[in-house]
Amino acid sequence: MGATEETQLAEILKQSVIKGDVKATEQTVNKLLAMGTGARKIFELLSAGVLHVGEQLSNKEAFLPELVVTIDAFKKGLALIEPKLKSEPKEGKPLRIIIGTVEGDIHNIGKNLVKTMLEVSGHDVFDLGVDIPADVFAAKAQEHDADIVGMSALVSPGLMSLRKTVEKVRQVRGDRTHFIIGGYATSPALAEELKIMYAKDAIDAVNKIHEFINKGGA
Ligand code: B12
Secondary structure (H helix, E strand, O other): OOHHHHHHHHHHHHHHHHHOOHHHHHHHHHHHHHOOOOHHHHHHHHHHHHHHHHHHHHOOOOOHHHHHHHHHHHHHHHHHHHHHHHHOOOOOOOOEEEEEEEOOOOOOHHHHHHHHHHHHOOOEEEEEEEEEOHHHHHHHHHHOOOOEEEEEOOOOOHHHHHHHHHHHHHHHHHHHOEEEEEOOOOOHHHHHHHOOEEOOOHHHHHHHHHHHHHOOOO
């Protein structure tokens, strides 16, 4: 089995998730696992399918029911690789991470992907859910002695709440807690302004946190 077959299977997997075809997704994940493809790579392909439908929805080329079946296929595929993801050697030391969607925002699909990826990378993740006020982020960061607060923000009005959360958490935690943000309304420029981390997707989030640990951040 060569690289060409792996490339073909990778494309088939992405398309199966996009179509929400659970059977094809499961079969292709199993084939890729059998040929030795890494669980992380498979996670990337499954996520790419979800992101694609997210974009289609944004451009009105797809509708919510399509995203629902896509997420179902994603979850079934994820279930097959989860044991392997969890048993893969962990990079760096585990951190305590609080994650949530900011106040005024109810989007949770991307946040949930990030949560899953951080968990399978060995971190202790506390998911607060959606529409989370700054005070709650701050109280939970204190309760769990959080190393990192992760915020998802997809709607622009949520950015006010994101800024407020950074301020409140810093009031309570000083520099013991750091931040990582992501989602449509966020940007690398905003992260730079607030002196926090930004991740464009779930894999990037794991990588950014890994870099942070390596720099002696926590
Ligand atoms: C699906 C969707 C919905 C679904 C949400 C379902 C759910 N359970 O989440 C529904 C239909 C409910 C919805 C509602 C609304 N939506 Co909407 N929605 C979307 C859409 C099409 C896709 C989002 C998605 O799930 N993508 C798939 C996931 C996998 O990708 P992702 O979210 O980008 O996440 C990845 C990265 O961004 C990153 N990431 C995300 N979060 C985090 C967090 C951390 C800590 C890190 C490190 C990384 C990270 O990693 C993720 C995984 O790789 C986006 C368009 C878009 N381009 O984002 C609009 C979009 C976000 N929605 C929008 C709007 C306006 C709304 C509504 C206000 C619509 C309305 N008029 O009612 C309401 C929101 C109400 C509210 N107060 O929140 C706008 C926001 C525009 C703006 N600038 O404010 C968008 C951009 C659409 C558009 N082009 O106009 N929406």
